[in-house]
Amino acid sequence: MQSKKRRRIDPPTIHPRNRYSEKPPDFGLLAYLYPSFSPYVFPSSRPGGRPSIDWTNFNATRELTRVLLLHDHGVNWWIPDGQLCPTVPNRLNYIHWIEDLLSSDLIPAWDCSDRKVRGFDIGTGANCIYPLLGASLLGWSFVGSDVTDAALEWARKNVESNPHLVELIEIRNANDFLCSAEVKPKSGKIFEGELSTEEKEADSLEPKLEMSSFSEPHVLVGVVKDDEKFDFCMCNPPFFESMKEAGLNPKTSCGGTPKEMVYPGGEQAFVTQIINDSVVLRNSFRWFSSMVGRKGNLKVLVSKLRDVGVSIVKTTEFVQGQTARWGLAWSFIAVKKSSIALNTPIKSHHSFTLEGLQRQFGAFQILKAVESFFLANGALCKCDFLSFLVNVTLSNDQIDDLLKDGLANIGGRAISSMSNTSTDLKFPKELLFRVSVFEQSPGTVLVRGSLLHKDNPLLGVFSSLFSRLEEALKNDFVNKLRGS
16 A cells, blocks of 8 residues: 555646547557558557557657657658657647646736737757647747757758748747847846946845856847747756766657756756746746756745745646656746635645744744734634634624635635625635644744635635735745845
8 A cells, every 4th residue: 555645636647638638649540540650569468458669769759759740730740860759748738738827817918918829949959849739739939949950950840841830930049149148137138337226226126146147058048039028938958967867767768969858957957047047038928937857856946936036836747658747837927816816725724834934933923923914804813822723713794805805716716705696605604714833843833724614615715815824924934034
C-alpha cells in the first residue's frame, strides 16, 4: 500500500480539451494510412493490447510526430537528425493551458479586445511546435525566437511548408537583437545623465533586481521590440546542466542539441532569466509562462516571482503517459477583484503555514492577529487562548455586506448580494467556523480553519475569507520582515 504522502486522491490527467485525452493515437491505423510509419510499429505482446513503437528509436518518435501533425492538424513538418523531437499530446497540454489563462477572468484583457491573440515562443527550435499548433488549432499569431542557425533554418522551413500559416508565424533570430541589446530599467527607459526627482521617486517604487541578475544573456529583453505587445510567452526551457544529465532517461529518445537541452544552472537558471526579463517587459505581456521539468524547482521559482512583485502566479501539471512536467505562469497586471473569489477553492477545511517568523512572533501573537482580522471584517470572535483557537461567527447581514463587495461565490457561481440570488437557496442565519493556530517549530506556525456546518451553501464566503486571512498574515509577518 502506498503511503499517505505518496497517495493521490485526484491524480493529474491530460488536459480535457486535448484531442488525445479520450482517444490516444491509434498506431495501427496510422501505420496503415502512412506506410512510412509502418516499419516502426509492432504489435503488443499482450493479447488484445495496442500496437506500439520503440520509444528509444529517434526515427520512430520523429515519424510519429510527423504523422500526428499531418493527420490530426493538417501540418507539414520535419526536423533533421539530432534536433529535439516534441511529443504532440504533451505540447497540446501547454497550448490548452495558455488558452485557459487567456479566457479566464483573472486579469483584464488588452484594451483592443478584438485583436488576434499573439504569443511569443522562447527558443522555438527547429521543430517550431508551439507556433504551428497554436496557429493551426486556434488561429493565434506567433513570434518564435532562437539563436542557432539550424534551429532558425528548419523553423522557417516548417512554417513555409504550411502556406496557410505563413502569415501567422514570424521566426526571429534573437542574435540580431541580443548583440545590441542594452540593460533597461523596469520602466523600459535607458537612463542617460541625471534622473529627475519624479523619475527617482517612481523608480524607487519598483521591485529591485541586483545587476548580477543580468549577467546571463537576455531571453526576451532586446528581442521584443519597444512597441510590441503580446498576450503571452511560452517556453520549453533547457532542463539540464549537462548533456550527460540529459541522457539519463533510457526509456525515450527525443534527440536534442546542447543548445536545446543544456544551460548553465539548468532550467532554474534559465527560467530565472525569463523572470528577470519579465520585470523589464512587464507592460509588454499579459502572461509570462514556462514549462518546468522538476517539481523541486517550481517552489524556488514561485518564491523568486513573489520577490519581484508579480500580481498573480498560476501553476499546473502536464501529464502524458509516465512523463510529468509543470507549467508556471505569472503576470504583473493587477488581478480583478471578482476573480479572487471565483478562483478560491470551495472547501470546508483550509490551512497554510507561516515560515521564517522572528522570535517574538509565536502562536499567541498569530492568534491575536487572526482575531483582529475577523473583527475588522465585522465578525463576532470568541478566543480560547488555552487551546489556541478562535470561533468566528458571521451574521446574515455581515455575509450580505461581504457578498456586495464580490468576496465570495456559491458553488463556484459568483453573486453580488443575497438579495439578487435565487429564492431556492436556503441560507443559514449565520456562518460559523473555527481557526486554530499550532506552533510546529520555532519560526513556523500552522494556521488551520474549519467550517462548523459543512453543508453550508456559503462555503465560498469561508474559503475567500480564509484566503484573505492568509494573504494578510503573510504580508504582516513574513513579507514585510523579508523586505526589512
